[in-house]
Amino acid sequence: MVKGKERLIVAIDTNEFDKAKELIDELDDSVDIFKVGLEQYVSTRGKTIDYLKEKGKKIFLDLKFHDIPNTMKSAVRSAVRDNVWLMTIHVSDLEGMRQCALVAKEEAEKLNIEKPLIVGVTVLTSLSNQDLKDIGCDMTTEELAIKRAKLAKESGIDGIVCSAQEVDKIIQVCGDDFVTVCPGIRPTTSEVGDQKRVVTPSEAINKGAQYLVIGRPITQAINPKQSAINIVKEIESVL
Numbered sequence: 001m002v003k004g005k006e007r008l009i010v011a012i013d014t015n016e017f018d019k020a021k022e023l024i025d026e027l028d029d030s031v032d033i034f035k036v037g038l039e040q041y042v043s044t045r046g047k048t049i050d051y052l053k054e055k056g057k058k059i060f061l062d063l064k065f066h067d068i069p070n071t072m073k074s075a076v077r078s079a080v081r082d083n084v085w086l087m088t089i090h091v092s093d094l095e096g097m098r099q100c101a102l103v104a105k106e107e108a109e110k111l112n113i114e115k116p117l118i119v120g121v122t123v124l125t126s127l128s129n130q131d132l133k134d135i136g137c138d139m140t141t142e143e144l145a146i147k148r149a150k151l152a153k154e155s156g157i158d159g160i161v162c163s164a165q166e167v168d169k170i171i172q173v174c175g176d177d178f179v180t181v182c183p184g185i186r187p188t189t190s191e192v193g194d195q196k197r198v199v200t201p202s203e204a205i206n207k208g209a210q211y212l213v214i215g216r217p218i219t220q221a222i223n224p225k226q227s228a229i230n231i232v233k234e235i236e237s238v239l
């Protein structure tokens with residue numbers, strides 16, 4: 001049986017290595033997958049990745065690569081060498097994403113390691129319909145997320161990052177073997193903060209989300225370990 005723990009990814013968003021280490025140690029028994037994002041990676045120059053490897057944790061490198069195809073491809077190649085489990089790029093042009101998918105496969109084969117999963121960010125969960133209008137896009141967040149998910153699938157990458165609000169529609173068009181990673185998850189008792197398209201852990205699982213990315217509701221809780229345990233229980237209540 002799939003455990004709730006296998007569906008939870010904790011985002012350790014802090015700019016201090018010692019704080020990250022403290023959180024990883026505190027959550028050791030309750031969490032198997034940790035996300036290292038821009039804040040943590042830039043401020044510690046990737047030191048957390050080495051610590052997570054020492055601890056035998058699965059690593060989600062969330063640097064959301066977005067550049068010309070050649071640069072994206074080279075960045076993906078380096079991330080494969082870091083032997084991470086999952087990484088993000090932005091959903092961009094088809095050619096750029098195709099090259100990322102290909103180089104990841106080639107590099108993993110060359111190193112004889114498991115190929116990391118590559119997922120494309122469709123529409124950030126902090127964006128609303130109005131935000132899209134403001135930047136000149138006349139689609140709703142849901143329409144754009146679905147369009148970008150289809151493009152990501154066509155390119156050969158493994159899946160997407162989206163809000164759980166639209167994950168069921170994306171699964172309908174891309175199939176349930178396409179990896180879905182959903183941030184913007186908020187238990188009913190947590191503050192929403194800068195997220196705009198939020199869903200509770202149990203609703204997200206009910207809508208078909210495969211992995212839930214949760215940061216502040218755990219890392220800024222008075223008792224992070226208890227918060228992680230409660231979330232895993234909530235996930236398991238609907239599995």
Ligand SMILES: O=c1ccn([C@@H]2O[C@H](COP(=O)(O)O)[C@@H](O)[C@H]2O)c(=O)[nH]1
Nearest residue numbers: 011037123124125183184213214215216
């Ligand atoms: O669309 C996206 C893509 C990535 N994120 C990242 O997920 C976590 C969410 O943290 P919370 O504290 O639970 O809001 C954070 O690291 C983001 O960079 C996202 O939120 N939305």
